[in-house]
Amino acid sequence: MDRTGFAVVGAQNFAAEYISRIRSLRDEGARLTGVVISERKAEAERARELRADGFRIYDSYEELLRTGHGQVDVICLPVSIPAHADLSVAGMAHGYDVLLEKPPAPTVGELDAIRRTSDRTGNFCSIGFQHLHAPSIRRLKRTLLDGTLGELESIACKGCWPRSDAYYDRNPWAGKLVHEGDIVLDGPVNNAFAHFLQNMLFLAGDRIHGTASLAEITAERYRANPEIQAADIACVHATTECEVDLGLYVTHASAERRDPHILVTGTDGTAEWHYDGTTTIQTHDGQRAEFDNEGVDLGKAVFRATARYQQGVSDELYCTPDNTRAFVVAVDGSFESSGSIVPLPDEAVHTETADDGAVHHVADGIEDLLNEAFTRRALLSEIGLPWAESRPGVDVTEYTRFTPFA
Template sequence: MSEVGFAVVGVRNFASSYLNNIEELEQEGKIKLTAVVVNDQVNNADKVRELRHKGIAIFNSYESLLKEAKPCVDVIGLPVSIPTHSEMAIKAMRAGYNVLLEKPPAPTVQEVDAMIKTEKETGRFCSIGFQYIHSHTIRKIKQFILEGKLGELKEIATKGLWPRTKSYYDRNDWAGKSVAMGQLVLDGPMHNAFAHYLNNMIFIAGSDIHSSATVKKVRAELYKAHTYIEADDNSCLELETTTGTKIYFYVTHVPEQKQDPIMEIVGSKGKITWQMNEKTKIELNDGQVIEFDNEGLDPKKEVFRIAADKQLGLIEHLYCTPTNTRNFVVAINAAYDSAKKIRTIPVAKVKEFTNEAGEYQTIMPGIDKLIGQAFKERKLLSDLDLDWTAKTEWVNVENYSGFNPFN
C-alpha cells in the first residue's frame, strides 16, 4: 500500500491544524505531507525553512501547485476562506486532483451543484471536512436509528452558546461578513462555527448511512448584537424534512456563559442525548439505557483517514461529500430567504466591554436563558413574544435550485 500525498494550501489559521493532523497521521504509514502553498514566504520564512528541511515541496501560488505538483500530490487540502471554496475545489478537480475541502462546502446551493457536476465530469472526488460526520458516535447513532431501534424519528434539536470576541472577527478579511471579496460569505454561527451541528442533524435524519435528509421547508431568524460586524451572531432555525422529521437549531455568539453544543434526538421509542465531547446517552421507553463515547477516535483525524482510504481504493463511499451536504446548504440559504434580513438587536440590550483576558467582548444579558427556553419548548425566539424579535415566514425548498439574496 502506497502513501497518499497530501498538499495543504496555507500555513496559518486553520491550515496549521491541517498540517498538524497530517504530521501526526504520517506515523500510521498511509498519509504523507508532500506539498504546501505559502503565498507570503517572507512573513512565513521560519515555517518555509522547517517544511523544506523535511523535504516538503513549497509552492508560492495555488496555480503553480496545480500545474507542477502531480508527481507528488494525490489530494489537495483546502482550509481556505469560505468564498473561495467552490472555485478552488473545482479548479483542483479539473486539474486532476482529489480534494479535501474544509466546511462549509460553499455559501450557495448553486456552487455546491457546480462541485457535484465537476466530480461527475472529472471522475475526481471532493471530501468535505465536517468532522462529526466522520465521528464514531454520530455514525453509531445514525445506524441505531436506521435499524428502527428509536422508532419513528420525530424531532432533533441542538443548542450551542459560544462567545466570540473582536479578535475572532479581526482574524481575516471575511470573518463577520455577509459579503467579502465581492462574494457571499454568510459568516454567521449557523454557517460557520456551529455548522457541524446543523449538518449533524440533517445527516442523522437521512434515509441511509450515506445520505442526508431532504429538506421540505425552513423558517429562521437572524439577529446581530455585535456592533462592528455585518453578519448575524444570534440565530435560530426550524425545518421539516420531506419525511416529517422536525429539526430545531439555536446558536449564539453573545452568551453570558459558554455552553458547548448539545443535541436531543426524539423518536417514538425513546430519546438520544449527544454532547460535543461525544458522550452519548440513549434512553428507551422500555427502560433500557445505552451509553457510549468516541472510543478514542478523533473525528478531526478521521477526516484525513477517510480521504486517504478513498484515494487508495479501500472504501467505496466517502463519508461527507458535496452531495450529502447539499441539504445543509439548502437549509442555510433558505434561512436567509425566510429571515429576509439580519435584524440588529437594540443597543440597550447589549453589553460590550474589555474582559479579564483583555479581549473586547459582546454579550447579551439574558440570552442564555432565552435560548434554553426556546430549545426546551421547540420554539423560535419570536415565538417567545420578545420585543426585539420579528416573526418570519416558512420557505418551501423542495425544488430549491439557487440562492440570490440580491434579488
C-alpha cells in the same frame, strides 16, 4: 504501505492544523508532500521550516496545479469560504482529488458546480465536517435506522460559544455576509455551529451515508455586536420531506460557553448527544445504552478516511458534496427566510472586556432564552421577546438558486 500524498493550501491559522494532522498520520497511510505559501515575505520563516523538513513549497495554487502530479494525490483547501468552490473545481479539473474545509460552499449554485465537476472528472471531493466521522454520530445513525427509537419525530440542537472582537478580526471575511463582492454568509449557522446542523441533517437521513431532504425552512437572525455584518444569534426551524422537525438555537453573543447538545426524539424513545461524543439512548420500554467517540481524534479522522478512500481501502467517503447539499440548502434557505438581520436594542446588550483586552458583546440572558426556545421548539419571536421579529417560511423542496441579494 501505500501513502496518500496531501498538499495543503496555506500554512497559517487552520492550515497549520491541517499540516500537523497529516504529519501525525505518516504511519497510517498519509504523507505531506507540499504546501502552498503565496505570501513568501510574510511567511518566510514558516517556509524555511517546512522546506528544511523536506516538504516542497509551491509559490501559488496555479504552480501546484501545474506541477504537483506524481507527488500530490489530494489537495487540501482550508481556505476562505468564498474561495471554496473555485479552488475545488480547479483542483478536480486538473486531475486531483480534494479535501475541502467546511462549509462546502456558501451557495447551492456553487455546491452544485463542485458536484458536477466531481461527476465529470471522476475526482472526489471530501468535506471536512469532522463530526460525521465521529463514532458516536455514526453509531447513533445506525440506531435510528434500525428502529430502536421508533419513527423519528424531531431533532434539535442548542449551543452557546462566546466570540470576542478578536474572532472577527482574525481574517478579512469573518463576520461578513459579503466580502469584496463575494458571498460569504459567515455566522454561527454557517461556520462554528455548521457541524451540528450537518449532524442533524445526517441523522434525519434514511440511508447510512445520506442526509434528509428538506421541505421548508424558517429562520430568525439577530445581532448583538454592532461591528459585524453577520448575525451572532440564530434560530432555524426546518421540516424534512419525511416530516421530521429540526431546530437549531445558537449564539456567539453569550456570556457563558455551553457546548452543543443534540436531542433526538422518536415515537419509542430519545437520544441525547453531547459535544464530547457522549451519547445516551433511552427507550420508553426501559432500554438504555451509552457510548462515546472511543478516543478517536475527529480532526485526524477526516484525513484518515480520505486517505483510505483514495487508496481504495474504503469504498465510500463519509462526507461529500452530495450528502452536504442539504446543509447548503438549509443555510441558503434560512437566509432567504430571515432576511435582514435584526440588531438588538442597546438596552438588551452589554460589553465585557477580558484580561487580554478582548471585547465581547453579550446579549443579556441569551443562554436562558435559547434554552427556552430549544425546550419549546420555538423561535425567539414566539417566546415573547420585545425585540424579536417573526419571519416567513421558505419552500426549499426544489431549491437550486440562492437569491436574497438579487
